[in-house]
Amino acid sequence: MQSLQHKAAELLGSNRASVVIGYAEGSDGRVRPHFARTNDDAKALVWDQRCKQNLAVYLTKHEIKEMGPAAIIASPAVVRTIVQMASEQQFVRSFPITLVVDNDQVTELNDGPSLEAFATSHPVLFPSHVTKEVEDLAAMSVADRFAFWQEEFSRCFKCYACRSACPLCYCTKCITESNQPQWVTVAPHALGNFEWHLNRAMHLAGRCIQCGSCTLACPAGIPIALLTIEASNIVQREFGYQPGIKADAPAALSSFRVEDKEAFIR
Amino acid sequence: MTSTTYTLTHDNLNALLRALVAAGKQLHAPQRVGPKVFFKPVNDAATIVFDYVQTAESPKSLLFPKAEFLVSYRQNSEGMVVTDHLQKEIPEMILFGSRPCDAAALSRFVQFFADGHADAMVTQRRRALTIISMSCIASDPACFCTSCGSSPGDTTGSDLLLTPISNGRYLVDVVTEKGQSLVAANEALFEQAPTIVKDSYLATVEAVFTPEEITKRLATSFNDPIWKNASLRCIGCGACAYVCPTCSCFTIEDEGNDRTGDRLRCWDSCAFALFTVHTTGHNPRPTQTERWRQRVMHKFSYLPETNHFLGCVGCGRCSRACPADMNLKEQIIAIAELLPAIG
Numbered sequence A: 001m002q003s004l005q006h007k008a009a010e011l012l013g014s015n016r017a018s019v020v021i022g023y024a025e026g027s028d029g030r031v032r033p034h035f036a037r038t039n040d041d042a043k044a045l046v047w048d049q050r051c052k053q054n055l056a057v058y059l060t061k062h063e064i065k066e067m068g069p070a071a072i073i074a075s076p077a078v079v080r081t082i083v084q085m086a087s088e089q090q091f092v093r094s095f096p097i098t099l100v101v102d103n104d105q106v107t108e109l110n111d112g113p114s115l116e117a118f119a120t121s122h123p124v125l126f127p128s129h130v131t132k133e134v135e136d137l138a139a140m141s142v143a144d145r146f147a148f149w150q151e152e153f154s155r156c157f158k159c160y161a162c163r164s165a166c167p168l169c170y171c172t173k174c175i176t177e178s179n180q181p182q183w184v185t186v187a188p189h190a191l192g193n194f195e196w197h198l199n200r201a202m203h204l205a206g207r208c209i210q211c212g213s214c215t216l217a218c219p220a221g222i223p224i225a226l227l228t229i230e231a232s233n234i235v236q237r238e239f240g241y242q243p244g245i246k247a248d249a250p251a252a253l254s255s256f257r258v259e260d261k262e263a264f265i266r
Numbered sequence B: 001m002t003s004t005t006y007t008l009t010h011d012n013l014n015a016l017l018r019a020l021v022a023a024g025k026q027l028h029a030p031q032r033v034g035p036k037v038f039f040k041p042v043n044d045a046a047t048i049v050f051d052y053v054q055t056a057e058s059p060k061s062l063l064f065p066k067a068e069f070l071v072s073y074r075q076n077s078e079g080m081v082v083t084d085h086l087q088k089e090i091p092e093m094i095l096f097g098s099r100p101c102d103a104a105a106l107s108r109f110v111q112f113f114a115d116g117h118a119d120a121m122v123t124q125r126r127r128a129l130t131i132i133s134m135s136c137i138a139s140d141p142a143c144f145c146t147s148c149g150s151s152p153g154d155t156t157g158s159d160l161l162l163t164p165i166s167n168g169r170y171l172v173d174v175v176t177e178k179g180q181s182l183v184a185a186n187e188a189l190f191e192q193a194p195t196i197v198k199d200s201y202l203a204t205v206e207a208v209f210t211p212e213e214i215t216k217r218l219a220t221s222f223n224d225p226i227w228k229n230a231s232l233r234c235i236g237c238g239a240c241a242y243v244c245p246t247c248s249c250f251t252i253e254d255e256g257n258d259r260t261g262d263r264l265r266c267w268d269s270c271a272f273a274l275f276t277v278h279t280t281g282h283n284p285r286p287t288q289t290e291r292w293r294q295r296v297m298h299k300f301s302y303l304p305e306t307n308h309f310l311g312c313v314g315c316g317r318c319s320r321a322c323p324a325d326m327n328l329k330e331q332i333i334a335i336a337e338l339l340p341a342i343g
């Protein structure tokens, strides 16, 4: 923790970063996002097992961007997010200063190759219950799987916390907000909820870096990440593409190769 | 109204709930879904849970469904059939296990929708609803009801209020006529109460601010720099508004085409960027700073001014639900400390 706080203070002191995005103690044993801009702020930074929310979501937030160059304390999932965002041209001038912490050792990852190397050497690690849930769902019959999601979506009231917590849902205008034409039914009834979640899952297929922040954010306790995790698993299986690993990889579902074996492309 | 009290054993409470279900009443009560507790329709009284501090979602959807059909039209061979859902009969509903803060919130909610032009849907639904609340014998750090005009044993808004006392029994406060008739219809289950002092059984929730003081400080805070820092970590979702028992914003949605369609009323939230965006593209609340300010101001400044009640009952749901840990109680305490008291 100390070396992290020192590093943050050093980055702020040398003006290499105007803000260090990290976590601080929150309410009742929780941690919360923290934006260190001064030496004192840096002293509040913490880093431990509780730091699960994907902080990369703040890299595209207007109020944070206008502060100037940012450094971010990154879990492997955040590193994958940054690589994925880079492949989607989200960092025009430079990468954020990405700080990874290992055994109280802080390392800066500042370019594509170092971020990619870190992402590759830190594969996605799900808690065992998530792996099991993904497998169980995949093994279900279509009817059972439909019933499962019907029950879960019955509690969805479209607060969009899943979307807001997702660093890859950075669109300034989401598909749900388009009304000319309207793609997704706005009301949070059974049909509207299915349309919304299937649309979002499709948008994140091959882009979801599998951090699980959407599930963590959902106030209705819906394990919504299972959808996008499985969608990304399918893309990996079918197209050999894993998001968050190569900063210059063309997007799996919106690029094509002329030598594609499918005829529809020609 | 009378201030009659009774006692009720846990077995008789279960018998009462079973009798209500058997009588065809729509009973909504706390039930567990994973680690969280939600108000859900009950078919079997055995699924009701009692050991929770607060439900994840408020009971407001009974008065204000998340998606409510207003008008529908369907073209058939005879012509256009129009259904006005306002004319539909609302079934008798029982809400069981709401906390005193929830009942207080629903009474403010109903008042809000009755001020000026009364909202038919909300008032009819409240008429069809009987509220049996449960006093709090436990609280958690997110609770701050006593700072917002309610308390762990507050009877406001309930028809009956049960307080768990010793030996698996409940003290029953009969608050309204509706509550009285429910007791009368099931008289054999209730016993006349000896004088019991309820307070010693209730949770202690320390008051941390006075709403009048907050309202006063907020009156001159519109352009204060505090809002920007306070809202930095807010990610602009609707979680806080949607779990809140007093948030009442909605949007009207039209679905369909020239032959078949529906008009619905759906929940909306001031935290969304789209909430205030004009057709020109201009947004008077362009960032989360203005949106968070609106949330706090509406509850603690505008509503007290225009409707004479506080828009928050301190149930703590927004703080528990917030993915970014925007603890409202803490934020209001900070306002009391940071903003000057003028006037």
Ligand code: SF4
Residues within 6 Å of the ligand: A155, A156, A157, A158, A159, A160, A161, A162, A163, A217, A218, A219, A220, A221, A222, A224
């Ligand atoms: S966070 Fe949960 S309740 Fe909110 S829109 Fe997403 S799935 Fe629905």
Ligand code: SF4
Residues within 6 Å of the ligand: A163, A168, A169, A170, A171, A173, A174, A175, A176, A199, A200, A203, A204
């Ligand atoms: S659901 Fe799709 S359109 Fe909406 S924010 Fe996410 S990626 Fe963008």
Ligand code: SF4
Residues within 6 Å of the ligand: B233, B234, B235, B236, B237, B238, B239, B240, B241, B271, B318, B321, B322, B323, B324, B325, B326
């Ligand atoms: S305060 Fe929390 S729950 Fe409310 S909009 Fe902001 S992030 Fe979402």
Ligand code: SF4
Residues within 6 Å of the ligand: B105, B240, B243, B244, B245, B246, B247, B299, B311, B312, B313, B314, B315, B316, B317, B318, B319, B328
């Ligand atoms: S603002 Fe928060 S604490 Fe207040 S009533 Fe709403 S959910 Fe409860």
